[in-house]
Amino acid sequence: MTWLSKVFELNPAGLNWPRAVAFLDAALVPMFVFWAIGHEVYLLSALFGLLFAALADPGGGYGHRALHVAVFALAGAGVTALAFGIGSDAWGRLVLVSFVVTLAAGLTAAFGVRRFVDALLLNIWFIVGVGFEAGIHDEARITSYVWAQVLSWTGGAALWITAAFLGWLIRGRRDRDQPFSELPGDTSRRKLTGPLVLFALIRAVVIAGTVALAFGLDLSYGYWIPIAAMIALKPSLEQAALADAQRLIGALIGAGTAALLLWVPASEHGLRLFAVRRGLEVVALVLLMHGAGIRFWNYALYSAAIAAGVLILVDLAQPSDESAEGYRVLWTLCGVGISLIVMLLAGLLTKRTGTPPRSA
DSSP: OHHHHHHTOOOGGGOOHHHHHHHHHHHHHHHHHHHHHTOGGGHHHHHHHHHHHHHHOOOBSHHHHHHHHHHHHHHHHHHHHHHHHHTTSOHHHHHHHHHHHHHHHHHGGGGOHHHHHHHHHHHHHHHHHHHHHHHHTTOTTOOOOHHHHHHHHHHHHHHHHHHHHHHHHHTTSOOBOOSSTTSOOOOOOOOOOHHHHHHHHHHHHHHHHHHIIIIITTOTTTTHHHHHHHHHSOSSTTOOHHHHHHHHHHHHHHHHHHHHHHTGGGGOOHHHHHHHHHHHHHHHHHHHHHHHHOTTTOHHHHHHHHHHHHHHHHHTTSOOOHHHHHHHHHHHHHHHHHHHHHHHHHHHHHHHHTOOOOOO
16 A cells, blocks of 8 residues: 555646646647548647647747757658558568667667657657557548648647747747756767667567567557557666556556547447547547646656547547457556566666666
């Protein structure tokens, strides 16, 4: 009980509702646009473009912010094209590309912690995008074009640049701090040490392995394995054991919540099914909003909110029944279990190399 109390310990000073409301206000724009034109299949890309552009915003002068976010958005557009372009390809190609993308993201630590975080965000989006494309590929009633997904991602990022510009004007053209202040802003280069390279390689092998497991065996809803593994897998050797536990438990809670909510439309048809799906999109948006506001309140609940919101949006177009929910929960447990094993191995590696434990 003492261990659980630490995992779910709340920090009232960590709540940031103004930031959460700001994200919700901006995210409502693409939601209603895609509702109006009837192409909700592109909503996920737009929301991730908006959210990750906000996360990548370094703060400071508006010109510097806009340039940094624009470069990030351009890189994200390339990742989006890659993810949706190969999402329905043979599993061998998916494994190879997933390995390369994850390894490259891990090695960007050499260019500074800030750039490593940006690369990690794009790595997460790549895995989510591949899973989403794989899930909708066989749905005859759903039409998705790669160029439209890229445009949606770019539009979401451009929306954040526009919102930042309006905020800059309202504040009298003054500089502002980083919107997500808990993310590191250090851009100083560092040496790629042996443990850092090895851990980046281990992460790449884990993600490639989970992709091979999901797509090589053609598992129903198997893409939940790499998505759960990516959500639960810690980004660096420096994370504390408590953060590891909170990330794992949050991923399990979020996936379980998403699986239960996705069960709701199982028995609905026609207009009621349409209404339920639009309602679940709103629920996912609210979950992501809470994630933006409670990052410092409790990391486990933050991880749960983000995982639930992402998995709902990824799998909302898929039919649900009892077997589907069973598969989703089972593959989530597999993905989180694989991440747990890797974290334990990374911990042993840290002790063996004498790397001093530090807070992430």
